[in-house]
Amino acid sequence: IEVLVPDINLSASEFTALRGAGRAGRGSIPFGMSAIRNVGEGLVERIVGERDAGGPFSDIYQFCARVDPVVLNKRTVDSLIKAGAFDCLGHPRQGLCLVIDQIIDRTLARRREADQGVMSLFGDLGGDGSVFDDSRVPVPDQEFDKTARLAFEKEMLGLYLSDHPLKGVEVALSRHTDTTIGELRANAAREAEGGEERPAGGGRTRDGSDLRCVGGVITALVRKYTKRGDLMATFLLEDLDSAIEVWVFPRTMAEVGYLLAEDAVVCVKGRLDLRDEQPKFICMELKRPDLNPSGAEPLHLWLALHLLSDDRVDSLKRVLGSHPGDSPVFLHVGEKCIRLTSAFAVDSSRGLLAELRELLGPDCINGPRTA
Structure with a gap:
């Protein structure tokens, strides 16, 4: 079952399953709004x-106009935005964060003026009509970059939901490592059970031999001092499939x-420590890999269509795979270009x-010569 970001039009206070709303119709669970940081259960009930009474909200302006003014606490609404609760309305998160204070201020001013209008039925309050600017504050078409968006999302929800910092860079990251967190943990489990160790996971580790390098994103970072007053740190290193304490x-x-x-993508070289029930990774070296190198x-x-036999395509895959790097490859076949x-x-x-050139011909790099 897929867990979704909070949805102002679907989420309840608690986590509630929806039938047939997930991928392939398997159902989904929108994140419960009362579990969002700075959002209380009482506000969610309102x-x-x-x-339930007036139907789904169509945009941020209608939301602010309809809900109880108590809900329009700027800190609360800001948290809902950063958690993704208003994504369903089509507003970009950064754009909303830039103008939500103005939208709330104008909405509350409009409501106060409306209340005074009701009171004027019982006595003239004076004035020449509305003194409030009734125009809408436009939401800028600006969005946080992926790093900032996910950092805010995790701050509000405690985890990544809409995306993950490693998605899209996992292949580039793997070029800087020699194993995965899952392989490390599998090796630790084999050793704990007395099974044969395998090099892919890290070899012998209790005595500190066989360094391994793994990559992932830093979470749950804690800095602390030893009894001697020296600074040290612990954190969880997470990839898309597993995690280990470092x-x-x-x-x-x-x-x-x-x-x-927090949320930094790093490569950690070190060794497994299996002395405790849960394995941990002792960091010896750490770096932030360049996953988007300039240059x-x-x-x-350029390939002629008649050259695209199964054997030649397999050979092309083998040649490209034997030269891993950071340059993207584009294939021009006829009028089509495929990345x-x-x-x-x-x-x-x-x-x-x-x-x-040996495989595809002398013109494959610069394109076919024209007369």
């Missing part, structure tokens, strides 16, 4: 009550501490072009 002792902390930050020029290949997935990104500096 939101849901108005939604310890950074004072000597290493002095060298890499400045690189530690990685794309490689364009290959990041799994086929290449390093064209080490003999790749010669291999491609």
